[in-house]
Amino acid sequence: MTLTLFVSDNCTSCKRVEKKIKNIASQNPNISYQIDHINTVKQKGIFIAPALFIQDELYAYGDFDASKLLKRISEIENSR
Numbered sequence: 001m002t003l004t005l006f007v008s009d010n011c012t013s014c015k016r017v018e019k020k021i022k023n024i025a026s027q028n029p030n031i032s033y034q035i036d037h038i039n040t041v042k043q044k045g046i047f048i049a050p051a052l053f054i055q056d057e058l059y060a061y062g063d064f065d066a067s068k069l070l071k072r073i074s075e076i077e078n079s080r
Contacts, residue, residue: 001030001031001032001054001055001073001076001077002031002032002033002034002054002055003021003024003025003031003032003033003034003052003053003054003059004033004034004035004036004052004053004056005017005018005021005033005034005035005036005050005051005052005053006036006037006038006040006041006046006049006050006051006052006053007035007036007037007038007049007050008037008038008049008050009037011049011050013049013050013062013063014049014050016063017050017052017062017063017064018035018050020063020064020066021033021035021052023066024066024069024070028070030077031073038051046058048061048062050062050063052064052069054069054072054073054076055076059072
């Protein structure tokens with residue numbers, strides 16, 4: 001499962017969310033992540049950072065609850 005986090009410059013919330021993503025990925029070998037700048041997706045209408053995607057589906061803007069994220073990932077994996 002791949003998580004993509006879109007961040008912006010000088011964003012304290014982005015840094016906090018990035019730290020949570022790295023922690024989750026380090027504890028779950030089935031989860032990988034990538035960090036991209038929000039400017040790479042503005043043409044798709046995404047202007048808010050942080051923006052977290054599971055695979056290519058928007059999961060959340062801003063901060064998130066780690067347990068709910070893991071539950072959603074599990075649901076996606078089980079539906080395959």
